[in-house]
Amino acid sequence: MKSILFVCLGNICRSPIAEGIARQRILDHNLPITVDSAGTGNWHVGEKPCDHSVTIAHKHGVDISTLRASQVTKADFTTFDLIVALDQSNYNDLKALGCKNVVKLGAYGYGGKDVPDPYFFEGLEGFEAVYTMIETCVERLLAV
Numbered sequence: 001m002k003s004i005l006f007v008c009l010g011n012i013c014r015s016p017i018a019e020g021i022a023r024q025r026i027l028d029h030n031l032p033i034t035v036d037s038a039g040t041g042n043w044h045v046g047e048k049p050c051d052h053s054v055t056i057a058h059k060h061g062v063d064i065s066t067l068r069a070s071q072v073t074k075a076d077f078t079t080f081d082l083i084v085a086l087d088q089s090n091y092n093d094l095k096a097l098g099c100k101n102v103v104k105l106g107a108y109g110y111g112g113k114d115v116p117d118p119y120f121f122e123g124l125e126g127f128e129a130v131y132t133m134i135e136t137c138v139e140r141l142l143a144v
Contacts (some may be wrong), residue, residue, distance in 0.1 A: 008086040016069075019037035021138045033142070048069075050135075072094070082101055086139070
């Protein structure tokens with residue numbers, strides 16, 4: 001596997017965290033893998049990750065502040081070796097678009113459970129829990 005695309009709904013909370021963690025682990029372990037993230041929706045294209053995601057990632061030594069949201073395209077299905085959906089809804093949307101190389105991130109540590117969308121959570125606690133779940137799964141996905 002040489003390339004991974006992490007996909008959530010708007011590409012401002014969960015998938016940028018996953019991309020940031022993966023980038024950091026890839027750098028730390030000198031792995032020959034490229035990563036990116038995208039959303040199935042287009043509401044936030046061009047925006048930076050939400051403030052809570054940036055804050056939680058920074059707390060853990062991961063800088064996602066320069067990332068910008070994009071929307072997944074069908075071309076991504078051949079550009080990336082693996083497409084990683086953060087929840088069942090995004091998994092279903094990707095499959096409906098014809099993606100064959102898609103898995104759920106939760107399969108790498110949480111028995112296939114969805115990574116919940118913290119966008120509507122109050123405070124940082126929900127983002128912290130989501131960060132921990134994503135970190136565990138990304139590390140297992142990368143086998144580091």
